[in-house]
Amino acid sequence: MISKYIMKNRVKLEEKFNNSDDLVLYEFDTLGDTEALVVYINGLIDKKALNEFVIKPLINNLISVYDIKSSIYISEIQEIYNINESIKAIVDGHVVLFMEGIETGYILNLCRYDKRAITESGVEQVIRGPKESFVEDIYVNKSLIRRKIRNNNLIFEQFVFGEQTNTQVCIVYINGIVNQDILAELKARFKKIKADAILDVSYIEEYIEDAPNSLVRTAYYTEKPDVLAGKILEGRIGIICDGSPNVITVPKIFIEDLMDSEDYYSKPKFASFLRIIRYLSFFISIFLVGIYIAITNFHQEMIPTQLLITLAGQREGVPFPSLLEALLMILFYEIIKEAGLRLPKNIGQTVTLIGGLVIGQAAVEAGLVSAIMVIVVSAAGVSEFVIPQLREMIVIYRILFIILGGLFGLFGIFSGLIISSFHLLSIKSFGVPYLFPIAPYDKEGFKDFLRRAPLKKMNYRPKYIADKDSRKRK
Amino acid sequence: MLIKKMFSIMILLILSIVLTSCAGSREISELAIVTATGIDLVDGKVLLTNEVIKPNANPTKGENNGTSVLYLQHEGDTLFDAIRNATLTFDRKLLYSHNEIYIFGEELAKRGIGDYINFFLYDIEPRESAFMVVAKDAKAYEVMGINEGLSATPGKYLELLIENHKYTSKTRSLNINEYIKYYYQRKTPVLGVVNREQKKFINHIQAEGQSDHRDILNVEGGAVFFEDSLIGYYSGEEMIGFNFLVDEIGESLIVFEVSDEFTNNDENYIATKGKYTVLEIKDSKTKNDLIVEDGKINLTVDVKLRGVIGEDSKGLDFRNLNIVKATEEACSNKVKEYISQTMDKAQKDLKVDTFGVDTIFHSKYPEEWKEISNDWESIFPEISYNINVETFIIRTGLLDMPTNVEKGESNAK
Numbered sequence: 038m039i040s041k042y043i044m045k046n047r048v049k050l051e052e053k054f055n056n057s058d059d060l061v062l063y064e065f066d067t068l069g070d071t072e073a074l075v076v077y078i079n080g081l082i083d084k085k086a087l088n089e090f091v092i093k094p095l096i097n098n099l100i101s102v103y104d105i106k107s108s109i110y111i112s113e114i115q116e117i118y119n120i121n122e123s124i125k126a127i128v129d130g131h132v133v134l135f136m137e138g139i140e141t142g143y144i145l146n147l148c149r150y151d152k153r154a155i156t157e158s159g160v161e162q163v164i165r166g167p168k169e170s171f172v173e174d175i176y177v178n179k180s181l182i183r184r185k186i187r188n189n190n191l192i193f194e195q196f197v198f199g200e201q202t203n204t205q206v207c208i209v210y211i212n213g214i215v216n217q218d219i220l221a222e223l224k225a226r227f228k229k230i231k232a233d234a235i236l237d238v239s240y241i242e243e244y245i246e247d248a249p250n251s252l253v254r255t256a257y258y259t260e261k262p263d264v265l266a267g268k269i270l271e272g273r274i275g276i277i278c279d280g281s282p283n284v285i286t287v288p289k290i291f292i293e294d295l296m297d298s299e300d301y302y303s304k305p306k307f308a309s310f311l312r313i314i315r316y317l318s319f320f321i322s323i324f325l326v327g328i329y330i331a332i333t334n335f336h337q338e339m340i341p342t343q344l345l346i347t348l349a350g351q352r353e354g355v356p357f358p359s360l361l362e363a364l365l366m367i368l369f370y371e372i373i374k375e376a377g378l379r380l381p382k383n384i385g386q387t388v389t390l391i392g393g394l395v396i397g398q399a400a401v402e403a404g405l406v407s408a409i410m411v412i413v414v415s416a417a418g419v420s421e422f423v424i425p426q427l428r429e430m431i432v433i434y435r436i437l438f439i440i441l442g443g444l445f446g447l448f449g450i451f452s453g454l455i456i457s458s459f460h461l462l463s464i465k466s467f468g469v470p471y472l473f474p475i476a477p478y479d480k481e482g483f484k485d486f487l488r489r490a491p492l493k494k495m496n497y498r499p500k501y502i503a504d505k506d507s508r509k510r511k
Numbered sequence: 512m513l514i515k516k517m518f519s520i521m522i523l524l525i526l527s528i529v530l531t532s533c534a535g536s537r538e539i540s541e542l543a544i545v546t547a548t549g550i551d552l553v554d555g556k557v558l559l560t561n562e563v564i565k566p567n568a569n570p571t572k573g574e575n576n577g578t579s580v581l582y583l584q585h586e587g588d589t590l591f592d593a594i595r596n597a598t599l600t601f602d603r604k605l606l607y608s609h610n611e612i613y614i615f616g617e618e619l620a621k622r623g624i625g626d627y628i629n630f631f632l633y634d635i636e637p638r639e640s641a642f643m644v645v646a647k648d649a650k651a652y653e654v655m656g657i658n659e660g661l662s663a664t665p666g667k668y669l670e671l672l673i674e675n676h677k678y679t680s681k682t683r684s685l686n687i688n689e690y691i692k693y694y695y696q697r698k699t700p701v702l703g704v705v706n707r708e709q710k711k712f713i714n715h716i717q718a719e720g721q722s723d724h725r726d727i728l729n730v731e732g733g734a735v736f737f738e739d740s741l742i743g744y745y746s747g748e749e750m751i752g753f754n755f756l757v758d759e760i761g762e763s764l765i766v767f768e769v770s771d772e773f774t775n776n777d778e779n780y781i782a783t784k785g786k787y788t789v790l791e792i793k794d795s796k797t798k799n800d801l802i803v804e805d806g807k808i809n810l811t812v813d814v815k816l817r818g819v820i821g822e823d824s825k826g827l828d829f830r831n832l833n834i835v836k837a838t839e840e841a842c843s844n845k846v847k848e849y850i851s852q853t854m855d856k857a858q859k860d861l862k863v864d865t866f867g868v869d870t871i872f873h874s875k876y877p878e879e880w881k882e883i884s885n886d887w888e889s890i891f892p893e894i895s896y897n898i899n900v901e902t903f904i905i906r907t908g909l910l911d912m913p914t915n916v917e918k919g920e921s922n923a924k
Contacts, residue, residue, distance in 0.1 A: 334536035338608030338636070343663070345544060345609060346578055349566040352540045359538060446536065455523045459516075 039120050039142050043074040043135045046120065046142075050076055053124055060127070065092065069100035072137040076123070081130035083149035091134070091145060102136045105143065113146035128203060152177065158260045160425070166302040167263040175205050175279035178262075182209060182275075185266035190214075196227055204235040205279040209265075214272045216504050219288060219467045223274055238278035238285050245287070248464045248471075252430045255466040256285040257293050264298045272503025288467035288502055292474075292486055294426040295319060300489050309488035315423055316487065322420035322431050327438030327450050329413045330363050335446030351407040360443030362406050366414040367436060369396050374418075469501040540566075543603035546580070547666030549651030550627065551616035556586045557627065559593040560652040561605060562666045578663040582656060590630040607636040611670045613643050613687070614705065616651040617741065625694065625739030631687050639688040642673050644703040645734035645741060654707050659727040672730045673703050677761025680754040681747035682730045694739065699863045701753065702734040704744060737863045745856065752853030755814055755846060756866040758797040764821065765790045767845035773837050774825055785824020790842050792818045793905060801871050801894075803879070810868060810896040814846060820907040829907040843900035850898050857891075864891040 040046050047062055054060045059079040067073055073095055075087065090110040099108045106114060117123055118141060123133045126144040134143040155177065158170035171178045179193060190212040198206050208227075210220065226245040235241060238258075247255040257273075259265055260282055265275050268286040276285050295315050300308040332339050333348060340348065355362065373392035377385045397415070401408045421431050434457065441449030464471035474482025481497045484490035498507040549560035565579040583601055587593030597605055613631075615624055631637040646654045658665040660672075673684045685702050693700035706729040712722070731747040745753055754760040766787050794817040801810045820829065820838070827834050857865055869887050873880045883890055 333539055337537070337539065337542065337606060338638070342544070342546070342609040342611070342667075345539070346564050346566070346663070349539050349542070349544060349564065352538070353566040355540070443536070452524050456520065459520060 039118055039123070039135065039140050041138055041140055043072055043137050046135050047074060049120055050124070050127075053120075054127075063092075065096060067095045067099040068097060069102075071099070071102050074135040075132055076127055076135070077132040077147075078127055078130065081150050082132055082147045086147050086149070087132060087145075091132070091147075102139050105134075105136065109145070111145045111147070115144040115146075117142045117144060125203070129205075148176075155181070161259065161261055161264070161298070163297075163299045163302070166299055167261065169262060170260040171262065171265075171277075171282045171284055173280050173282055175207060175277055178277050178284065179207065179209075181262040182265060182277075185262050186211065186270070191269075198227075198230050198241070199232050199235040202234045202236070206235065206238075206241060207277045207279075209269060209275040209277060210273075211269055214270065214498065214503055214507060215274060216272055216502065219469075219502075220274060222467055223287065235278060236280065238276060238281040238283050241276055241278055242285055247466050251460065251464060252433050253291070253427075253461070253464065253471075254429070255289050255464065255471070256287050257289040258283050258285055258426070260284070261298065267298065267301070271498050272507065288469040290466065290469060290473045290499075290502075291461060291471050295424060296485075301492070305489050305491045312487055312489060318420035318423035319427065319431070322417050322424075323434050324438055324450065325417045325420070326363055326367070326413055326435060327442035327453075328447070329410075329442075330359055330439055331442035331446045331450050333359055334443065348407075348409060351409050354404050355407050356405070358443075359407075359410070360439070362410055363414065363439050363443070364436070366396070366406055366410055367439065370414055370418050371432065473499070473501060537604070541603060542606040543601065545605050545607050545610045546664050547612045547614065547655060547669065548607075548610055549614040549616065549646070549655050550590070550619060550624075551651045552619040552622060553586070556588060557590055557593045558652075559585050559587070559590065559597075560655055561585070561597070562655060562664065563601075563605070564664065580656075580664050580666075582652075584652065590627050591634065607634070608638065610637060610666075611641050612666050612673075613641055614651040614654060614669075615643065615645050615702075617646055617648060618650070620645045620734065620736075620741035623738070623740035628687070628690070632691065637687070639691075640686050642670060642684055642686050642703065643690055644669070644673065644705045644730070647704045647706045647732070647734070647744065649707055654705050654728060657707065657726045657728050659710070659725060669705060669728055669730075672705075672728060676703070676730075678763060679731075679747075680760050680763035681732070681750050683733050683750060683754065683759070699738070699865045700736045701745065701865055702736060703730055704732045704734045705730050706732075735861055735863065735865055737861075742863065743861045745853065748849065749853045749856055752849035752851070753865065755795070755797055755850050756799070756812065756853060758795070760792060760795045760797075763792055765792065765818070765842055765845055765849075767841050769825060769827060769834075769838050769841045773827060773834050785826075787822075787824055788820065788827065788838060788841070789822040790818040790838075790902070790904070791821040792816060794818075799866070799868065799871055801868065801875065803876060808872070808890070808894040810871075810894055812850060812896060812898045814850070814898070814900040816842070816846065816900065816902045817905050818842070818902065820904060822908075829904075829910075835904055835907075839902040839904055842902040846900045846902070847898045850900075851896075854896055858894075859892065862892050863888065868894070 040049075043064070047064075050060070050062065061075075061077055061079050063075050065073055075091065077087070094108045094110065095105075099105065115126075117126070117133075120142075123142050123144070126133055130148040130150060132145040132147045134145060152174040153172045155169050155172055157168045161170070169181065171181060183191065188211065192210055192212050194208045196206045196208070197203055208223065223245065230241070230244045232240060232244060242254070242256045243249070245256075256276075257268065259268070265284050265286065269275050273286040273288065276287070278284075295312065297311070297315075300312065303311075333352075337345060352359070357365065369392070373389060373396070376392070377389040379385075380388055396406075397411055400406045401411055417435060421428060424431070438450060438453055441453045443449075445452070461472055462470075462476060470477060473479065474486055479500050481495075482499060484495050485499075496509055498504075498509060544564040545561050546564060547562040551558040551560070561583045563581045563583055565581050567579060583597060585593045585597040585600070587596045594605055594607075613628075619627075628643075631639065631641075654669075656665050658668045660668040662668040662671055673682070676682045676684050683701055683703050685700060690700050690702070708727050708729050709724045710727045712725045731750075733745040733750045733753060734741055735743045735745060751760070751763065751765075754763075766789050768786050769788050796815045798813040798815075799810065800813070801808060803809075823829075827838060829835055829838070857863065864887065868891065869880075869884075872887075873884075
């Protein structure tokens with residue numbers, strides 16, 4: 038309870054914040070000689086506005102404590118009666134005003150803190166189409182979405198997670214398009230979250246994901262408002278987390294990772310071509326090395342004669358069995374990739390250059406690995422970068438398929454393929470089959486799968502994801 | 512549910528076994544790639560000559576541009592035995608998966624090859640698409656190791672020569688699969704042949720003391736087998752007739768003479784000393800039919816031929832429809848000549864049915880076939896035949912009038 042006496046409130050707050058250095062408690066007298074107390078955290082508020090629109094009118098004009106709302110010039114004021122509520126408001130970056138003699142506190146929204154400017158997305162770069170990306174601040178992100186979808190049915194729902202961090206998490210969807218079952222399921226999963234800290238939106242994903250043991254993600258990550266708008270217009274639900282420039286959408290199906298926002302900004306036929314390239318790259322990056330090992334060790338009759346002769350020449354004098362050779366190359370490749378990724382930009386390039394030289398040229402000339410193995414591994418490696426979203430899955434699956442191919446030949450590759458297909462088929466994201474629209478087959482879904490149909494032809498929103506029989510246009 | 516899932520996974524895993532061929536991995540560096548095999552019979556034992564690729568670690572730094580090969584010879588009681596005996600003296604295991612050519616020595620071919628070649632079907636490695644040829648008047652190993660083409664290996668050189676058969680139709684390609692098909696039908700297969708010939712070496716920069724003649728290979732002609740043994744050869748021209756009869760003619764040429772009366776003797780035409788006109792076959796269809804009349808068998812061969820005039824050295828003016836007709840007729844007559852030449856050789860000389868006439872008889876007169884099937888070899892030489900050839904010139908190359916007509920004033924009047 039808030040006390041009538043501001044001294045009591047002050048002591049209580051000081052106690053709660055344990056005399057934290059950045060907590061400001063400022064007392065002053067109003068014109069009517071009433072004592073007033075403003076409490077805020079230094080650095081989170083707009084001090085100029087506080088001085089100009091709160092303290093100045095109070096000191097100059099306020100006579101009766103019951104006239105507060107009409108004396109100060111703030112658009113967002115909330116009355117509170119509980120001291121704990123005031124604590125929450127203070128940590129959120131609001132100013133709390135107490136007056137002597139009344140048991141009411143006022144939360145004044147004067148949030149202003151330094152945040153990153155809206156820049157071009159570093160991860161999802163496009164040639165054509167919107168370039169702005171989300172920032173860490175949830176309010177900015179919300180405004181970016183609002184500006185994309187000017188519709189009163191666009192709903193934001195606020196949640197707070199993290200016992201220590203009290204992070205604001207917000208879900209966004211369009212009423213009328215969203216599938217109510219999925220929305221209810223998401224809220225039910227939100228209720229079960231018992232987190233200590235939420236530092237990024239991926240924490241939320243881990244608490245609500247469908248296949249925690251799988252290498253594939255069941256939530257789609259994006260940094261761009263236009264991508265998010267596209268997703269929620271298809272009936273998905275976006276989850277925004279304060280402090281994270283990434284936004285996730287659920288439910289997610291497998292083929293989403295192989296799509297790109299630019300598909301919809303370029304000509305449909307060209308977009309379809311790019312999609313086929315992407316699917317090819319996906320298969321090359323996972324299977325190429327494994328199949329190469331399997332064929333050269335088990336099925337030499339499948340290689341064209343001239344190529345086999347060349348291969349035989351290259352393998353001559355290589356000390357390791359080809360399975361070991363491939364694993365070594367993959368190991369070095371992953372090390373170089375990780376080194377180039379984590380180091381500062383200017384050193385990172387040097388690492389990649391030296392690594393590329395050592396592996397690409399020196400290793401072949403020294404006779405440690407065959408030239409064809411370098412080609413195969415780097416082809417698989419380059420293909421991986423076409424679909425960075427699936428990196429986690431590709432890297433591990435590739436190694437598995439190399440081992441399977443090296444030990445059991447094509448039999449191993451196909452067994453692995455069957456088992457991994459079973460795995461993907463078994464996953465559901467919020468009740469939506471993960472391999473939709475391949476299994477279960479959906480004719481409408483195929484319009485936006487391998488080929489991107491013209492927008493005029495895509496009349497329905499995705500089945501299962503959006504509300505039932507949801508037509509895009511009347 | 513889980514059991515059902517496990518069960519279906521198991522079934523799919525078991526099914527996928529059929530997708531694969533070999534168990535047990537073999538590094539490429541443990542294998543020797545065979546690119547050609549010669550099979551001979553010496554003192555009752557199989558003598559196998561293998562052409563093996565010698566892997567070259569630095570192909571760009573090598574002295575010779577072609578791939579270097581080794582020749583291995585091994586003896587054994589059977590083919591498989593000889594191949595396994597190879598491991599006693601050669602360090603790597605022979606890989607037959609890439610062998611595209613089997614050469615049979617004439618001696619072995621005359622004795623019969625049927626009892627040896629079933630190894631190709633028993634074992635998993637040999638390709639059924641490998642070509643079979645007979646070394647004419649020679650041992651198989653005598654025609655090996657000759658590479659006067661641009662191919663990397665002598666085996667590839669011979670393989671490509673055989674694959675060129677469609678350009679002349681003077682030879683034939685027959686692979687193991689096709690041979691076995693004939694073999695089971697008790698037909699008489701015709702294999703390709705390979706000859707070793709001498710060719711004058713034309714090179715201005717000739718090394719001192721080098722012979723001015725080189726060995727080359729020639730695949731003109733065909734080797735006629737009865738059951739599984741060699742009984743004779745067709746010449747190159749006879750092979751054209753043969754290919755017409757079995758409807759395997761490729762994009763080959765027909766060189767024929769058109770009667771002199773169609774030659775334009777106008778003084779505007781120069782260079783009319785040539786005799787021949789050449790038709791390039793684009794499309795040909797042969798239909799064989801046979802009728803029994805008064806106890807006599809009559810074979811009708813219908814050839815429908817479409818082609819393009821490729822060359823004319825006689826100064827024929829193809830703008831004139833009569834000349835086109837006459838040309839077509841002359842071409843048809845030439846084809847008839849080719850076919851009857853081959854029929855005569857088969858009936859009178861070889862006395863075997865190499866064209867599958869028996870199959871036509873069998874399907875048309877199944878009852879009678881049962882009675883005569885054992886005597887077919889004596890009946891075949893007696894059957895009469897007539898040949899109808901229809902030639903259609905679809906276009907006359909890129910020209911519609913001869914190049915040797917003198918253009919200008921004299922033509923304009």
